[in-house]
Amino acid sequence: MIILATDNQIQKVADQLCIAKSVAVLTGAGVSAESGIPTFRDSLTGLWSNFNAEELATPMAFRKNPELVWQWYYSRRIKNSSCKPNFGHLALAKMESKIDDFSLITQNVDGLHQAAGSKNIIELHGSLQNFICFDNHHHIENHIVDSSPEKPPYCSICGSLARPGVVWFGEVLPELAIRSSMEALEKANIFLVVGTSGQVQPAASFGLIAQKNGATVVVINPDESARIENAIFLQGPAGEILPKLVSLTWPT
Ligand code: BV8
Numbered sequence: 001m002i003i004l005a006t007d008n009q010i011q012k013v014a015d016q017l018c019i020a021k022s023v024a025v026l027t028g029a030g031v032s033a034e035s036g037i038p039t040f041r042d043s044l045t046g047l048w049s050n051f052n053a054e055e056l057a058t059p060m061a062f063r064k065n066p067e068l069v070w071q072w073y074y075s076r077r078i079k080n081s082s083c084k085p086n087f088g089h090l091a092l093a094k095m096e097s098k099i100d101d102f103s104l105i106t107q108n109v110d111g112l113h114q115a116a117g118s119k120n121i122i123e124l125h126g127s128l129q130n131f132i133c134f135d136n137h138h139h140i141e142n143h144i145v146d147s148s149p150e151k152p153p154y155c156s157i158c159g160s161l162a163r164p165g166v167v168w169f170g171e172v173l174p175e176l177a178i179r180s181s182m183e184a185l186e187k188a189n190i191f192l193v194v195g196t197s198g199q200v201q202p203a204a205s206f207g208l209i210a211q212k213n214g215a216t217v218v219v220i221n222p223d224e225s226a227r228i229e230n231a232i233f234l235q236g237p238a239g240e241i242l243p244k245l246v247s248l249t250w251p252t
Contacts, residue, residue: 014248030195088238089116103184130165
């Protein structure tokens with residue numbers, strides 16, 4: 001992929017970033033694309049090619065066919081474990097080290113921002129590093145998860161089925177994640193929206209909320225359709241735009 005945004009366009013954002021007191025970033029599946037993790041709406045490949053992610057990522061799908069949904073998440077967990085943070089993840093970790101008040105809000109469940117060294121991470125949709133039981137959200141040990149590729153193990157406390165510690169469609173987001181995100185959007189001078197198609201609520205509304213609070217919103221995405229009205233658009237892959245933005249903002 002090539003960078004379509006001009007150096008001049010990126011420099012204009014760098015000029016604002018270097019004087020920003022508070023920065024918030026929202027990432028979606030696109031920021032992990034260059035690490036080899038298919039984006040959420042990429043057609044599901046192989047065994048999953050005849051399924052729709054939004055239909056599988058629901059409590060109803062799990063109740064209807066726990067083995068199918070379990071195997072999908074198990075395969076994603078194995079895939080994620082072999083993927084490494086890319087230059088986009090690393091650039092966001094460096095940006096955080098340069099800005100006193102920095103919040104990284106992610107829709108992703110792959111753990112790559114943590115692996116890249118980012119610290120103040122708000123996981124809106126949970127994490128594939130964490131498994132819980134369906135009925136009571138008791139923690140399920142990773143070694144029990146790893147030893148059961150075909151079907152969900154049972155919770156040793158209440159006997160209900162294990163499930164991934166992610167937020168499914170139709171489930172409410174963690175209260176703390178929402179509260180922390182709103183706090184970050186209230187004070188951000190700049191809000192970067194990176195690698196998300198803006199289809200999933202409530203994250204899809206964060207750009208508008210940030211704008212209403214007076215932030216400059218910058219969208220980073222190779223796809224024009226991700227544009228947000230009255231926002232700056234830097235067209236190109238996150239793994240190339242973000243490192244360039246960081247090097248132009250902090251040249252040393
Ligand atoms: C909620 C975890 C309140 C699981 C995910 C009816 C009933 C109930 C709710 C609803 C309803 N109708 C609507 C809703 C709300 C619903 C929703 O928004 N639905 C959509 C589909 C219309 N939201 C919810 O249900 C949320 N909860 O609202 O609670 C409630 C509760 C009950 C009743 C009513 C209300 C919960 C949503 C959380 C779902 N869980 N993930 C899992 O991962 O399996 S969401 C899932 O989609 C992933 O987290 C993913 O990150 C996220 C968003 O997608 P994107 O990240 O944007 O990924 P996508 O593939 O779409 O796009 C990738 C982008 O990257 C593209 O733009 C591409 O151009 C770009 N890209 C590609 N390469 C690169 C790149 N960018 C940069 N660099 C590159 N190299």
